[in-house]
Amino acid sequence: MIDYVLTTVVRALAVGTPLLWASLGEIYAERSGVVNLGVEGMMILGAFFAFAVAHTTGHPVLGLLAAAAAGGAAAFLHAVVAITLRGNQYVSGLALAMFGLGAAGVLGRGWEGIPLLTTLPEVSALTYLGLGLAVVLWGALYHTRLGLVLRSVGEAPAAAAAAGVNVILVRYAAVVFGGVLAGVAGGFLSVAYRPSWTEGMTAGLGWIAIALAIFAGWDPLRAVAGTFLYGALFFLSFRLQAQIPPEFLRMLPFAFTIAALAVMARRQRGQGAPEALGVPWAPGER
Amino acid sequence: MKRLGPVAIEPVAAPSGAWVLAVSAGAVAAALAASAALFWAFGLSPVAVYRAMFAGTLADPRAAPEILRQSIPLLLCGAGLVVAFRAQFWNIGAEGQLLAGAVGATGVALFVPAGPWSIPVLFAAGFAAGAAWSLVPAWLRLGLEVNEVITTLMMNYIALFLVEWLIHGPWKGTAVFGFAYTDTFPQPAWLPVIPGTHVHWPTLAVGLLAAGGLAFLLARTRLGFEIRVLGQNPHAARYAGIDAARTTLAAVVLSAGLAGLAGAGEVAGIHHKLLSPSQVSAGYGYAAIIVAWLARGHPLAAVLTALFLGWIFTSGDVMKVALQLPFQVTLMFNGLILFFLIGSERLLAYRVRWTGVPRAGAPALVAAGNESTAATGVGGAHRR
Numbered sequence: 001m002i003d004y005v006l007t008t009v010v011r012a013l014a015v016g017t018p019l020l021w022a023s024l025g026e027i028y029a030e031r032s033g034v035v036n037l038g039v040e041g042m043m044i045l046g047a048f049f050a051f052a053v054a055h056t057t058g059h060p061v062l063g064l065l066a067a068a069a070a071g072g073a074a075a076f077l078h079a080v081v082a083i084t085l086r087g088n089q090y091v092s093g094l095a096l097a098m099f100g101l102g103a104a105g106v107l108g109r110g111w112e113g114i115p116l117l118t119t120l121p122e123v124s125a126l127t128y129l130g131l132g133l134a135v136v137l138w139g140a141l142y143h144t145r146l147g148l149v150l151r152s153v154g155e156a157p158a159a160a161a162a163a164g165v166n167v168i169l170v171r172y173a174a175v176v177f178g179g180v181l182a183g184v185a186g187g188f189l190s191v192a193y194r195p196s197w198t199e200g201m202t203a204g205l206g207w208i209a210i211a212l213a214i215f216a217g218w219d220p221l222r223a224v225a226g227t228f229l230y231g232a233l234f235f236l237s238f239r240l241q242a243q244i245p246p247e248f249l250r251m252l253p254f255a256f257t258i259a260a261l262a263v264m265a266r267r268q269r270g271q272g273a274p275e276a277l278g279v280p281w282a283p284g285e286r
Numbered sequence: 287m288k289r290l291g292p293v294a295i296e297p298v299a300a301p302s303g304a305w306v307l308a309v310s311a312g313a314v315a316a317a318l319a320a321s322a323a324l325f326w327a328f329g330l331s332p333v334a335v336y337r338a339m340f341a342g343t344l345a346d347p348r349a350a351p352e353i354l355r356q357s358i359p360l361l362l363c364g365a366g367l368v369v370a371f372r373a374q375f376w377n378i379g380a381e382g383q384l385l386a387g388a389v390g391a392t393g394v395a396l397f398v399p400a401g402p403w404s405i406p407v408l409f410a411a412g413f414a415a416g417a418a419w420s421l422v423p424a425w426l427r428l429g430l431e432v433n434e435v436i437t438t439l440m441m442n443y444i445a446l447f448l449v450e451w452l453i454h455g456p457w458k459g460t461a462v463f464g465f466a467y468t469d470t471f472p473q474p475a476w477l478p479v480i481p482g483t484h485v486h487w488p489t490l491a492v493g494l495l496a497a498g499g500l501a502f503l504l505a506r507t508r509l510g511f512e513i514r515v516l517g518q519n520p521h522a523a524r525y526a527g528i529d530a531a532r533t534t535l536a537a538v539v540l541s542a543g544l545a546g547l548a549g550a551g552e553v554a555g556i557h558h559k560l561l562s563p564s565q566v567s568a569g570y571g572y573a574a575i576i577v578a579w580l581a582r583g584h585p586l587a588a589v590l591t592a593l594f595l596g597w598i599f600t601s602g603d604v605m606k607v608a609l610q611l612p613f614q615v616t617l618m619f620n621g622l623i624l625f626f627l628i629g630s631e632r633l634l635a636y637r638v639r640w641t642g643v644p645r646a647g648a649p650a651l652v653a654a655g656n657e658s659t660a661a662t663g664v665g666g667a668h669r670r
Contacts (some may be wrong), residue, residue, distance in 0.1 A: 037435065041621070077625070087628035090376055090435050091579065095628060098572060099621025105614025107328065199614070204443050211436050247451035254443040258422065261437060265430040 008235055013127050014193060016231025018043070018185035018202075020130045022209035023216065023223045024137055025181030029075075031141065031218055032174035033154040033276040036078050037093025039182050040206025041100020042071040046186030048104040051197040052111060060120045060191040064184055071183020072176045074100055079175040083168060086280035097206070105199050116195035126188050131224060138220040150174060154274030157281040167281060182206070204254065211257040215264055218274065230256075289641070298637040306582055309633045313626040314594075320622050335609060342604030349600055351483035355556070357596030358486070359384065359548035359570040361493040364577025364595075365588040366541030369500050372517045372583055373537035379423060379438030380545040381571025382445035383416040385563055387546025388553045389449060390415025392468060392560040395475035395553075396457065404475040405488065409550050416546015417539045419445060424538045428531045442571070446563045453560055467561035477555035486555025489547070493592075496544055500585035513537050545571060568599060569617060576624050598623070 022039050029036050036042075046067035054063025074096060081092040120126065141147040152160040153170045161167045185205075190197055208230060216223035230253060237249035288295040301309075322332035343349045363380040370377040390411035398407060419441055426432035452468070459469035477486040504510040512533045516523040523530060552566050553559065560566070573595050580594070581587035602616030 081625060081629040085629045085632050087631050091575065091624065092628045094378065094572075094575065095621050095624035097621070098617050099625060102614040102616070102618030102621050103324065105612050106324075106618055109610075109612045199612070207436070207439055207443075211440070214433075214436070245451055245455055247447040247454065251444050251447040254440040254447075258426070258437050258440050261432045262426055262430055265426070265432045 008232060008239075011235040011238075012228055012231030014231070015234040016227040017127045017130055018188045018193070018205055019209050019212060019230055020134065020223065020227040021126070021185035021188065022182045022206060023212040023227070024130070024134055024220055025071075025178035025185075026210055026213040027216065027218050027220055027223060028137065028141075028150070028181075029175045029178030030213055030277055031150050031154045031274055032171045033157060033274055033279065033281070034079070034082050034171050034175050035089045035093060035278045036075060036082075036096070036175060036178055037090055037210060038074065038078050038096025038100060038206075039093075039209050040202055040204070041097040041104075042074045042179050042182035043100075043186035043189070043202045043206045043209075044104040044200070045070045045074055045100045046183030047190040047201055048108045048111070048186075048197060049183075050187030051116065051190035052107075054118070054191045055111075055114065055116055058118055060116070060118055063191045064120075064126075064187045067183040067187025067190075068180045069183070071179040071181070071186065073179070075176050075179020075182070076172075078179075079172045082280070083171045083175070086282060089278050089280070101200070108197055108199055111197045112199060114196065116191060120188075120192035124192075126184070126192060134220045134224045141220060151274070154276055157276050158285060161283065168283065182209070185209070208253055208257055211261060214273075215257070215260050217264070292640060292642055294639045294641045295636050296639065297635055301634040301637070305637065306634060309630050310580055310582075310627065313630040314623055316630075317619070317622040317626040320626070321619055324618070330609065330611075335605065338608040339601040339604060342608060343597060343600050349604070351480065351485050352603070353593065353596045353600045354490070355484045355486075355596075356568075356570075356599040357592045358489050358493055358551055358555075359567065360574055360577050360595045360599075361588060361592035362489070362496060362548035362551070363545045363571055363574030364581065364592050365493070365497040365500055365585045366544035367574050367578035368581050368583060368585045368588055369504065369513065369537045370541035371578055372504065373513045373534050374517045374520070375424075375427065375534055375538050375541075376435045377420065377423075377438050377538060377541050378435050378575065379420060379441045379542070379571070380548075380574045381567060381569065382438070382442035383419045383542040383545035384549035384552070384567050384571045385442075385445040385449050386419035387412035387416035387549030388560060388566050389445075389452065389549075390546060391550035391553055392452075392457070392471075395471040396468060400472035400474040402474065404472070405477060405554070408475055408554055409488075409492070409547060412546045412550025413543040414546070416549060417543040419546070420538050420542030424535055428534060449560065449563045449566065453562065457560060459559070468559045471554065471558045475554055476558055477551065479555065484556055486551055489551030489555055492547060492551075494589065496547075497585045497589050500540070504585065509533065509536055545574070568613070569620075573599070573620050576620055576627070579624065579627055595620075 022043060026036065026039060049070040050063035050067035053066035054060045078092055078096050081087040082089040141150065149160065149165050149170060153165060153167050157167045186202060189201055194201065212223060212226045212230065216226050233253050233256060237252055240249055325332045325335045343353065363384060367377055367380060391408040394408040394411040395404065423434045423437035423441060426437055427434040453466045457468045459467055461469060477488050479486050504514060512528045515526060516528055516530055516533050520530065548570065549566065557565065577588055577591045577595050580591035598619050599616055602613060602619065605611045605615055606613055
């Protein structure tokens with residue numbers, strides 16, 4: 001029994017790790033006022049580049065760095081469209097998700113089925129690093145000047161600009177940072193969690209990471225709690241396959257997300273979201 | 287107004303049709319160029335890629351029915367999304383609504399005694415099932431202000447696993463041995479096709495009628511007027527006494543129902559059974575977002591943009607065979623096209639006008655006045 005509980009906790013941690021990294025990144029991007037729905041695309045690009053680099057060089061850590069770079073570069077594209085060109089953030093993010101899934105599928109042809117010889121241990125560095133990161137990001141968000149600047153840019157960009165903040169720069173930095181974390185989240189999948197490259201291996205985790213950011217009320221520490229909840233949900237869905245049709249279990253995280261958003265909406269009633277979330281801003285605008 | 291040599295760039299309230307067309311064509315061309323760069327980086331000659339793409343589609347008369355066949359679901363989903371987007375409801379769930387429609391139609395085909403009524407009944411079931419799939423996100427949005435982008439997306443995955451469960455479980459065919467699909471539909475539930483092709487014309491006809499009907503609805507009816515006002519200015523709509531919930535719901539149900547019809551058409555017109563979700567839809571519901579975006583708020587324009595996306599899908603299939611590229615090449619194209627479309631949207635708020643060469647001594651670049659931020663066509667989702 002204790003074994004069972006322990007296994008569940010450890011596995012929940014492992015499954016939850018990519019969700020945690022990706023949703024921490026999304027929380028920071030959204031705190032700056034920019035929605036990035038491209039998490040799924042950034043993650044899968046991260047997963048592919050991490051695998052390709054780790055396999056070529058034999059160093060999983062180099063793979064993770066490549067994943068971070070790929071996620072950051074993809075997020076930069078979204079930043080250009082969403083911040084500079086002031087395009088519709090929701091649709092731009094969707095485009096990024098489509099593009100990432102497509103490009104990773106094309107690039108990854110021929111890399112499938114190859115095992116990775118040197119991998120990261122499953123629950124280790126990135127899980128603990130992620131937990132530490134959540135605490136650091138929480139502290140930075142609420143107790144540093146940088147966090148104040150980030151929040152003010154997401155709440156009232158015009159006021160922040162009047163106070164001398166470079167709104168555009170802060171938004172770019174937050175969105176690219178979010179992409180870097182999403183890239184690492186994807187890299188974790190291909191060099192640690194399931195050390196191999198499979199087309200479509202993110203399997204919707206990116207979308208759940210976005211929902212988790214909302215569910216957590218854009219608070220890094222609450223994202224940790226949500227991560228374990230989802231991790232446990234995913235793990236149980238593997239465990240209960242004998243009793244319940246696996247398709248229903250795989251539906252569960254998505255159905256749960258809808259339910260959770262409904263419950264949160266009832267509680268938050270529009271509060272908690274950065275005031276300027278999703279609204280493009282141009283210098284000089286009030 | 288900005289002056290670049292002899293050209294003046296000035297803000298406009300509503301772009302001209304020619305300018306919209308020029309910007310859209312430019313965005314598509316830029317997306318194809320960006321894909322070319324990616325192909326080159328991948329070690330494929332972009333010239334060879336585009337030559338294969340052109341030779342296998344536009345230059346090959348046998349490809350025309352294939353383009354048409356793939357345009358059918360894109361038209362049904364896309365024309366509906368135009369209306370939902372006009373009402374500022376960001377329905378990203380056409381994919382799931384299409385799958386739900388396929389499930390509804392399959393239920394009728396397999397379990398309702400077959401007869402001449404089969405086709406109308408299965409279309410009705412497809413519409414109803416697709417519409418039903420949108421009700422939870424619509425209710426959450428209207429009742430609790432939950433962002434529909436996320437919830438409609440989640441419903442796509444739920445529909446996907448629902449189909450998986452049905453074909454592996456309760457609806458698994460009795461005569462299919464190890465395969466995961468249902469029994470073949472009885473003949474009366476097969477949609478007729480244009481001879482020698484896979485073009486199931488009743489669905490095509492419904493799609494064209496829907497595009498025309500929705501254009502009429504938006505332009506000439508009270509509901510259409512309400513949808514337009516609500517989409518342009520929710521505050522004005524409230525002052526005008528427009529019931530926002532009822533109006534939005536109507537737009538959403540129409541859009542989701544049409545996506546459901548698309549699903550019914552795919553299973554009853556092509557496969558004649560329910561099979562794996564990736565075979566029922568090649569991602570039509572997601573690509574329909576591009577169809578709707580390109581159509582710039584006009585359901586009839588979706589006929590053309592659906593044909594264009596149908597061409598992209600057919601091109602992807604051609605490249606799969608000719609260059610052994612995976613099917614995701616279509617997804618890559620679609621993503622880039624959408625990306626460049628959104629990125630170029632701001633250009634629509636401006637007009638480029640030839641003003642002649644400025645006098646010597648005049649500053650080459652004069653920036654004055656504030657930039658117009660006029661939202662054009664389907665505007666921004668400035669709401670959580």
